Amino acid sequence: MRFMTCVSLSLCSLVGLTCSAEAQQPPQRGIVNVTGQLYRAQNNNHFTVFLATPDGIIMSDPINRDFSRWLKAEIASRFKVPVRYVLYTHGDWDHASGGVVFADTAEFVGHRNMLRTLAAPAGSPALPAVALEMDANRNGLVERTEATGATAVRFSLFDYNGDDVLSGAEIARGSVGDVYPPTMTFADHHTVTLGGKRVMMTHLGDAHADDSAVLHFPDERAVFSADILQVRRLPGGLAPTVGAWIDALTIINALDFEHALTGHALAGTKQDAADALRYVEDLSTGVAAGVGAGRSLVEIQRTLTLEAYKGFDRWDTNREAHIAAVYGTLRGVRTGAP
Numbered sequence: 001m002r003f004m005t006c007v008s009l010s011l012c013s014l015v016g017l018t019c020s021a022e023a024q025q026p027p028q029r030g031i032v033n034v035t036g037q038l039y040r041a042q043n044n045n046h047f048t049v050f051l052a053t054p055d056g057i058i059m060s061d062p063i064n065r066d067f068s069r070w071l072k073a074e075i076a077s078r079f080k081v082p083v084r085y086v087l088y089t090h091g092d093w094d095h096a097s098g099g100v101v102f103a104d105t106a107e108f109v110g111h112r113n114m115l116r117t118l119a120a121p122a123g124s125p126a127l128p129a130v131a132l133e134m135d136a137n138r139n140g141l142v143e144r145t146e147a148t149g150a151t152a153v154r155f156s157l158f159d160y161n162g163d164d165v166l167s168g169a170e171i172a173r174g175s176v177g178d179v180y181p182p183t184m185t186f187a188d189h190h191t192v193t194l195g196g197k198r199v200m201m202t203h204l205g206d207a208h209a210d211d212s213a214v215l216h217f218p219d220e221r222a223v224f225s226a227d228i229l230q231v232r233r234l235p236g237g238l239a240p241t242v243g244a245w246i247d248a249l250t251i252i253n254a255l256d257f258e259h260a261l262t263g264h265a266l267a268g269t270k271q272d273a274a275d276a277l278r279y280v281e282d283l284s285t286g287v288a289a290g291v292g293a294g295r296s297l298v299e300i301q302r303t304l305t306l307e308a309y310k311g312f313d314r315w316d317t318n319r320e321a322h323i324a325a326v327y328g329t330l331r332g333v334r335t336g337a338p
């Protein structure tokens with residue numbers, strides 16, 4: 001227990017250091033042309049895309065309020081048309097925050113599950129374990145002065161009712177307090193048309209989050225997906241199952257495109273999207289073969305090296321956890337791996 005406290009304290013100080021270091025440096029921002037009137041915009045390690053039409057802009061994730069203010073000003077000076085649509089890839093706070101900046105001119109479109117993502121959970125869930133450690137006065141709530149780490153940094157985004165205290169429900173809901181809710185939702189597919197251009201949204205099932213959509217720009221032959229599609233980079237976690245990831249990446253790969261645009265790091269090509277699918281398929285069949293041959297998890301982690309992906313970002317850090325996650329699913333046990 002003492003060890004755990006020590007670990008969480010040092011993590012918190014690390015988070016604190018990172019944040020103050022970031023605060024001193026201006027965020028890395030920029031806009032690059034992808035093709036035609038389609039652009040990719042950067043805020044540090046987060047990316048969004050937008051399509052300029054004569055009647056206005058169709059953009060994807062707003063990322064955060066400060067970035068959105070910057071992007072709004074850039075768009076106004078370069079294109080002289082307002083943002084008409086904000087199309088969400090999913091409801092996670094680090095991609096979907098800040099849309100209120102565009103609320104004076106834009107419609108907001110997201111998968112219908114996003115409304116559930118943003119809603120306060122029913123009932124009064126108890127504080128999760130990580131928050132219980134912060135609850136020094138043991139009143140079942142986390143006061144602002146008690147919060148540490150990411151909870152402290154994003155306290156206001158968790159504090160749904162603005163009372164300076166976080167309940168179990170607010171912590172379970174997540175730091176989505178600055179996510180502007182979709183004004184229009186869809187179930188499977190949705191097409192937005194503006195200024196002679198089309199953008200198609202397709203639900204990606206349960207991979208990563210159950211409100212994820214891929215954006216397809218058919219005239220530009222481009223797709224945009226945040227957190228599911230990666231270019232020469234392994235996924236973070238494989239929640240809820242590797243099967244959900246295979247399904248989602250199969251949906252993306254079935255689209256007609258050349259430009260594979262991602263919410264983090266590199267952008268790439270159709271071949272990169274195919275490689276992303278092949279990784280989760282190779283992982284799945286490799287672990288299944290190991291289980292079929294009676295190997296232990298450790299043996300499979302040692303032998304299933306997935307060398308073809310060795311040059312990919314996170315191959316060295318995430319591959320073994322991915323094997324453990326697939327192994328857990330196949331054996332019907334949750335391993336706690338992502």
Ligand SMILES: [Zn+2]
Nearest residue numbers: 090092208227
């Ligand atoms: Zn996400």
